[in-house]
Amino acid sequence: MKPRARPKRIGFPVALKIRSRDILHKTEVGGVALDLQNRHAVQAAAEALTASVRAAQPSARIEGFLVQEMVDGVETIVGARSDPFYGPLLLIGSAACWSSSSTTQLTSASGQLRGRGHDD
Numbered sequence: 294m295k296p297r298a299r300p301k302r303i304g305f306p307v308a309l310k311i312r313s314r315d316i317l318h319k320t321e322v323g324g325v326a327l328d329l330q331n332r333h334a335v336q337a338a339a340e341a342l343t344a345s346v347r348a349a350q351p352s353a354r355i356e357g358f359l360v361q362e363m364v365d366g367v368e369t370i371v372g373a374r375s376d377p378f379y380g381p382l383l384l385i386g387s388a389a390c391w392s393s394s395s396t397t398q399l400t401s402a403s404g405q406l407r408g409r410g411h412d413d
Contacts, residue, residue, distance in 0.1 A: 306363040315353040322349035
């Protein structure tokens with residue numbers, strides 16, 4: 294399986310991510326490669342990602358790859374929901390790959406702040 298997008302059009306470096314509806318967190322199954330500097334690195338990463346995902350989650354259906362431009366900045370996760378007890382909540386966390394394992398702050402619209410970690 295080869296990445297369809299032409300990383301050369303995007304410009305290097307690029308990030309390569311596995312595409313699968315069966316995988317919720319790509320980083321947990323080795324489905325992400327970063328800072329790929331040329332097309333040979335992209336092809337090698339595609340092979341490594343496929344092998345890693347097949348080993349970690351054999352039943353996952355791999356649909357292909359996503360090639361993205363590497364950009365500077367801070368990766369965040371943002372979400373909102375309405376909780377029957379707390380009311381409107383806003384989720385703000387660092388990097389999606391950390392959002393499942395690190396402490397996340399939930400802030401209600403009324404200004405209350407509650408830290409939530411692994412045991413909550």
